[in-house]
Amino acid sequence: MSDPTTPVTCRDTTWLVSCARDGALTPAQASQLAAHLSGCTVCQIASKQFGQLFGQLDTLLARDPPS
Numbered sequence: 183m184s185d186p187t188t189p190v191t192c193r194d195t196t197w198l199v200s201c202a203r204d205g206a207l208t209p210a211q212a213s214q215l216a217a218h219l220s221g222c223t224v225c226q227i228a229s230k231q232f233g234q235l236f237g238q239l240d241t242l243l244a245r246d247p248p249s
């Protein structure tokens with residue numbers, strides 16, 4: 183992972199979005215993510231679709247909980 187002083191790439195952002203969902207981001211990572219999203223339309227759309235995808239995944243997993 184990049185260090186907190188380096189701007190994140192679009193690829194990093196995808197990873198950060200998935201971590202953010204788990205609440206696993208450090209404050210530095212969260213601000214990096216927010217900074218990137220504010221300037222990158224591609225990632226804004228991607229993170230939105232990511233959220234929808236994970237929402238569907240949660241629904242699917244909820245139907246078949248681990249025993």
Ligand SMILES: [Zn+2]
Pocket residue numbers: 191192193195218222224225
């Ligand atoms: Zn981006």
